[in-house]
Amino acid sequence: MNEVSISEDTIKTIVEKYHGEKSALISILQDVQKEYAFLPKDALSLLSEEMEVPLSRVYEVSTFYNSFSLVPRGRHVIEVCAGTACHVKGGPKLRSRLEAELNIECGETTEDRMFTLEEVRCLGCCSLAPVVKIDSDIYAYLEEDKIPGSLENYRKERRQSGEN
Amino acid sequence: MARINNLQDLNKRREQGIASLFPLKTKVMVGEATCGLATGAGLVHNALAEEIEKQKLDIILSKTGCIGMCYREPLVDVIESNRPRLTYSRLAPKNVPAFLNQILEGNHKSRKPYCRIDEDIFIGNGETRRYFSGALPDDLGKISLMSEIDFYEKQVRIATRNCGYIDPDNIDEYIARGGYFSLHKALSTMQPEEIIEEIIKAGLRGRGGGGFPTGYKWQSCRRAHGEVKYVICNGDEGDPGAYMDRSVMEGDPHGVIEGMIIGAYAIGAHEGYIYVRDEYPFAVSALSLAISQARECGLLGENILDSGFSFDIQIGKGAGAFVCGESTALMASLEGRAGEPRAKYVHTVEHGLKDRPTNLNNVETWANVPVIVGRGSEWFSEIGIENNAGTKVFSLVGNIRNVGLIEVPMGITLREIIYDIGGGIPKGKQFKAVQTGGPSGGCIPKEMLDLPVSFDELSKAGSMMGSGGMIVMDETSCMVDVARYFLRFLESESCGKCVPCREGVYRMRQILDDICAGRGKEGDVQLLESMSEAIIDGSLCALGGSAPNPVLSTIKSFRDEYDAHIRDKKCPAGVCKELA
Numbered sequence: 001m002n003e004v005s006i007s008e009d010t011i012k013t014i015v016e017k018y019h020g021e022k023s024a025l026i027s028i029l030q031d032v033q034k035e036y037a038f039l040p041k042d043a044l045s046l047l048s049e050e051m052e053v054p055l056s057r058v059y060e061v062s063t064f065y066n067s068f069s070l071v072p073r074g075r076h077v078i079e080v081c082a083g084t085a086c087h088v089k090g091g092p093k094l095r096s097r098l099e100a101e102l103n104i105e106c107g108e109t110t111e112d113r114m115f116t117l118e119e120v121r122c123l124g125c126c127s128l129a130p131v132v133k134i135d136s137d138i139y140a141y142l143e144e145d146k147i148p149g150s151l152e153n154y155r156k157e158r159r160q161s162g163e164n
Numbered sequence: 165m166a167r168i169n170n171l172q173d174l175n176k177r178r179e180q181g182i183a184s185l186f187p188l189k190t191k192v193m194v195g196e197a198t199c200g201l202a203t204g205a206g207l208v209h210n211a212l213a214e215e216i217e218k219q220k221l222d223i224i225l226s227k228t229g230c231i232g233m234c235y236r237e238p239l240v241d242v243i244e245s246n247r248p249r250l251t252y253s254r255l256a257p258k259n260v261p262a263f264l265n266q267i268l269e270g271n272h273k274s275r276k277p278y279c280r281i282d283e284d285i286f287i288g289n290g291e292t293r294r295y296f297s298g299a300l301p302d303d304l305g306k307i308s309l310m311s312e313i314d315f316y317e318k319q320v321r322i323a324t325r326n327c328g329y330i331d332p333d334n335i336d337e338y339i340a341r342g343g344y345f346s347l348h349k350a351l352s353t354m355q356p357e358e359i360i361e362e363i364i365k366a367g368l369r370g371r372g373g374g375g376f377p378t379g380y381k382w383q384s385c386r387r388a389h390g391e392v393k394y395v396i397c398n399g400d401e402g403d404p405g406a407y408m409d410r411s412v413m414e415g416d417p418h419g420v421i422e423g424m425i426i427g428a429y430a431i432g433a434h435e436g437y438i439y440v441r442d443e444y445p446f447a448v449s450a451l452s453l454a455i456s457q458a459r460e461c462g463l464l465g466e467n468i469l470d471s472g473f474s475f476d477i478q479i480g481k482g483a484g485a486f487v488c489g490e491s492t493a494l495m496a497s498l499e500g501r502a503g504e505p506r507a508k509y510v511h512t513v514e515h516g517l518k519d520r521p522t523n524l525n526n527v528e529t530w531a532n533v534p535v536i537v538g539r540g541s542e543w544f545s546e547i548g549i550e551n552n553a554g555t556k557v558f559s560l561v562g563n564i565r566n567v568g569l570i571e572v573p574m575g576i577t578l579r580e581i582i583y584d585i586g587g588g589i590p591k592g593k594q595f596k597a598v599q600t601g602g603p604s605g606g607c608i609p610k611e612m613l614d615l616p617v618s619f620d621e622l623s624k625a626g627s628m629m630g631s632g633g634m635i636v637m638d639e640t641s642c643m644v645d646v647a648r649y650f651l652r653f654l655e656s657e658s659c660g661k662c663v664p665c666r667e668g669v670y671r672m673r674q675i676l677d678d679i680c681a682g683r684g685k686e687g688d689v690q691l692l693e694s695m696s697e698a699i700i701d702g703s704l705c706a707l708g709g710s711a712p713n714p715v716l717s718t719i720k721s722f723r724d725e726y727d728a729h730i731r732d733k734k735c736p737a738g739v740c741k742e743l744a
Contacts, residue, residue, distance in 0.1 A: 025500035026483050030442075057501075064502035065486030067442045074690075075563050083404035084599060084635045085561040085660055121486055121653070124407035125199045126561040126633070127234030127568055136445075138202035 004072075006042040010035055016025070022053055025061055029068060031046065031111050038069040049141050056137045066121070074109045074116035078102075085129040096118065097144045101151060119144055122123030165335075167462040174339060174348055177461075181340025183358040185284070185330070186293065188245050190223045190267060195239040195328060197230035197414045198446050199407075204257065205238040208493055211257035212240075219515075223264070229415015231328025233569040236278060239328075242267055246296045248304055250277040250428060250515040272303065280312040287325040288342025288538055314566075319573045320547060322555050323371070323531040324408070327415030328395055329704035332450050336455045337484030338418040344463060346538035350426045351471040359430040360463035361384065366541035366552035368533075372398055372489075372526030373601065374631040374706075375619035375718035381523060385431045388521035393433040395424055396498070396517065397522040399440040399447065400489040404653065405601025408557035409527035411569055416531065417454035421477060424531035425468065426537055428475045431523050436475060439494050441482040451479055469672065474622050486603075488658035490705050491516075491524045493659065498668040504659045505705035523602065528557055528629065549575035561634040565590045571619070579613040586629075593638035597721070601630030603650045603657075604710030606717025609642060628710070642739035643722040644729050648676040650714035658707065659720060665708030668699040672715060680740040689719055 014031045018024035019069035028051070028122040032043050039062050062068045080086075080095045095106060098117055102110050109116040125131050139150065168174055170282075179655045194209045209227065214357050216223050224706065233239060236253035244267075252275055255263060257418045262274040280345050283294040310316055314447070330337035338344070344414030350359055362377030385393060397420055401409040413420060423625055426605040466474045482712045487493045493503035495517045516522025532554060545553040547623060552574040558581065561567050565587035572581065577600060580587065584714065589595050597607040606627035615621050619629045651673040660666045672695055675688055703709045728734045735743040 021500075023500040026497065027481060030481065030483065035731075041741070051283075060502050061500070064485065065442075068483060082653070083413035084602075084633065084649070085405050087404075087640055087646075088562045088635055088637055093180065121402065121657070123198075123647065124401065125202050126405050126407055126408040126559055126635075127199055127237075128202055129561060129567075132200065138198070140202045 001013060003041065004036055004040050004143070006036075006040055006046060008046060011043055011046045012050060020051055022051060024051065025051070025058070026065070029058075029062060033068060034156065038072050041070070062122050072109070072113070074113050075158070076135055077113060077116045077118060078132060079120040080106070081123045081125075081129070081131045081133070082119045082123075083126055083129070085126035088123075089129040091130040093144050094132055094142060095149050098132070101148055112156065115151070165457060165460040167460075169462065171348060174344060177336050177339045181334070181338070182220060182293075184293065184334060184337055184341050187224055187243065187255065187391050190245070190365065191226055191243040192223055192267070193226045193228050193331075195230055195237065195241075195243040197327075197411055198444070199230055199234050199411075200237050200239065200268050201446070202737060203237040203628060208240065208260065211260040212264070215260050221264065221268070223267075226331050227333075228330060229327040229332055230411045230569060232319075232324065232569040232571075233702065237567050242277075243295065249295050250304075250307070251279050251281070251310065253278040253300050253395045256335045258423075261273060264460040277307050279653070280304055280307045281310050283340075283599040284340045285331065287322055288535055289520040290539060291342070298609070314587060315568065315570070318576060318580060318585055319571050320555050320573050322547075323419075323528045323557050324569065325416070325569045326339075326537065327411055330416065332415055332417055332691060334668065335418060335454070336463065336685070338416070342538060343418055343651055344422055345464065346534040346711070347422050347425055348455060348469055350537050351469050353471055354537075356386065356430045356432065356628065358425060362541045363430075363536060366536045366544040367551065368529065368536060368544070369552070370525060371528035371532070371556065371631070373604070373628060375629060378529055379512060380610065381525070382427060382431050382513065383449045385521050386434075388514045388693075390521045392435070392520050393432045394430055394517045394520060394522040395428045395431060395433045395436045396470060396494070396522060397424055397436070397438040398489065398491070398494060399438055399444070399493060399523055399531050400525040401441060401444075401631060402486040402489040403525070403631045404600060405559060405561060405572060405599070405602075406631045407559050408569055408632050410447050411529050412531050412557075414450045417451045419466070419531040419534060420451070420527055421454055421458055423533035424477060425463065425475055426533050427523065427525070427530065428550050429473050432477050433523070433686040436477040436478050437498055437500060437517070438477060439480045440490075441500070442484045448479060450482060457477070477554055483658075486653070486672060487611070487659045487707050488704075489548060490667045490707060493707070494524070495522065502659070505707070507704055522576060528632070539595065549616065549618060551620060554628065554721050556617065556632055558632045558634045560586050560634050560636070563589055563638040563640070564636040567591040573617045574618045577614050577616055579606065582613070587635065589636070589638050593640065595636070595639045596639055596641055597629075597643065597648065599635040599637065599714075600629035600633065601713070603654050604634050604706065604713055605630045605633075606661075606713045607637070607646065607721060608717075611721075626720055627713070633708035640737055640739070642735050642737035643678055644676065644724045644735070645737075645739045647718045648680055651676060654707065658711075662695060662704040664699045664702035665704070666693055667701075669708070669711050671695065671710070672699075676715070679726065680735070681731045681742040682729070682733045684726075684739075686730065689723070689726050689728060693719065719727050
């Protein structure tokens with residue numbers, strides 16, 4: 001499942017964009033993740049060779065930061081805000097409801113690869129708590145009971161676009 | 165964009181900016197910071213654009229940052245020639261056609277303005293400019309002045325001076341409100357040491373939470389040995405519940421940039437970095453655009469303002485790690501490594517980024533600098549209280565009526581913030597505590613509401629200023645659960661380098677889990693206290709060193725809740741499910 005074909009040229013282009021600077025490793029990994037929606041193993045090996053940085057260090061950085069994922073993620077990434085204001089205003093309830101609706105734990109991806117559920121450390125819209133971000137859309141003042149409908153909208157969109 | 169070389173060029177741009185801020189034609193401005201966009205400001209903007217196009221209206225459509233009234237988003241301002249500026253709140257896309265019609269007809273049939281602004285005070289240079297001359301139009305007499313509504317009456321906006329007033333993408337509007345004049349003043353009339361002296365005299369202290377005197381930090385970095393030095397802006401704003409830096413980066417990016425150029429000149433640095441957390445994409449785009457504009461105008465790059473001084477800024481993006489808000493971890497991250505802090509017996513002002521002298525300040529601190537240089541240390545130090553000069557921006561959130569961003573003079577009391585500005589607790593509930601200082605801070609109970617807010621007083625109360633999150637909690641919050649929430653946060657954000665933090669916080673969280681699940685034992689509280697002491701003493705960086713604060717402060721003020729969980733197996737707030 002985790003196999004994707006890595007284009008050597010793509011990786012090289014990304015590395016060249018930063019002139020192979022070792023200090024740009026984080027930005028380079030961000031670009032690679034943008035390309036493949038996660039960090040494929042082969043891409044990391046290739047990066048290590050191209051940048052002449054030990055694979056162990058590439059791995060260290062990829063696993064240290066929360067925004068990197070070593071496993072493929074779903075088509076839609078749902079981020080539940082775990083900021084203090086959201087916690088106080090019912091964020092944990094949203095999280096449980098999402099876990100129940102999607103039948104996965106936070107940090108996992110649904111079997112059909114539609115959704116990945118993650119917790120995020122404060123999105124900085126504390127005034128709109130509790131919030132959930134799906135892809136780049138922020139849902140403000142979200143109520144638990146609105147969750148099934150919102151998820152259904154994404155599923156419907158998918159069915160309408162007729163993709164497999 | 166033409167290069168700005170001298171005062172004359174700057175004044176020319178100022179004129180253009182004024183024409184844009186006080187247009188002769190009708191201008192509609194949408195508040196489009198992240199918070200505005202999340203409540204639909206983008207859709208409102210599109211609906212306005214569509215309708216203006218459809219009806220071929222001669223109306224300027226613009227955008228602005230966050231003015232702070234998050235409880236009224238999305239906000240739309242209307243500026244008409246020789247009329248007060250009117251602020252409309254909670255506009256929905258479907259109401260746009262009727263809204264535009266009422267502007268054209270000059271009435272308030274479909275929607276009443278929430279408030280009005282008669283004159284715009286440029287805090288950067290003290291200039292006041294009225295939106296209209298003569299008497300107030302009759303139909304507007306009943307609309308409150310923004311400066312007189314409870315939410316704004318006690319505010320003094322220095323760091324957030326331009327947020328909600330200018331279009332962050334328009335450098336001329338920034339210049340019009342006094343921007344880059346301070347830089348000109350600094351480069352053309354002041355020696356670096358003089359600037360440092362001004363910052364010291366102003367009494368500016370680091371707004372990121374530590375409260376270290378900014379001027380002395382600059383001085384140490386200036387005096388440090390080394391040809392190459394760096395200045396860094398910490399835009400990692402990791403404290404959950406705080407978003408003022410995001411608002412400033414999004415709403416007034418040039419304010420941060422100007423502050424950094426002045427700082428770099430004072431310190432003797434020619435390279436700067438702004439480190440922005442990954443969760444703030446709009447801040448990155450606003451800053452990137454502002455940096456490229458500043459370069460085009462010769463305000464960044466070689467020979468700034470024809471002074472001979474050169475300086476440039478790069479943006480470094482975080483990747484989701486709370487610990488990177490710590491200065492040495494941030495520098496490690498900028499070097500492309502895992503963000504692990506190091507011991508600071510060697511100061512970063514001597515050995516920082518790439519082992520070179522480095523001066524790091526946070527967004528809000530940098531944003532204060534141009535105003536201090538422009539208006540002088542004396543003016544600045546008169547705001548606030550002794551040893552705590554100036555203002556602080558807070559995000560007033562949680563269970564409070566008027567949620568939003570506020571900037572208040574230091575020394576104001578928590579009661580004034582929560583009841584006068586915030587409007588108190590909604591739904592007839594009782595105030596229980598206000599959490600300040602993020603995960604390093606603590607919970608302040610109602611007995612301490614008359615505490616004046618300052619670096620020193622908040623520390624004395626067992627909390628801290630932190631970056632400015634203020635999360636208000638009512639009787640529905642369980643303080644044991646809140647303490648556990650912060651420990652969970654810190655447990656997963658601990659970098660794992662040193663044992664007291666990595667293992668200690670983990671164990672404390674387990675004990676709190678037990679207490680919340682009804683498995684608490686006599687002696688748990690004492691155990692938590694003694695572990696806290698060990699973690700504070702033994703941790704390498706501030707993350708571990710302050711990690712027990714939320715536990716200690718809740719034990720101190722809400723011991724009865726701990727006892728209820730442990731002895732009576734009850735959660736008074738009804739939050740802990742196992743005890744319900």
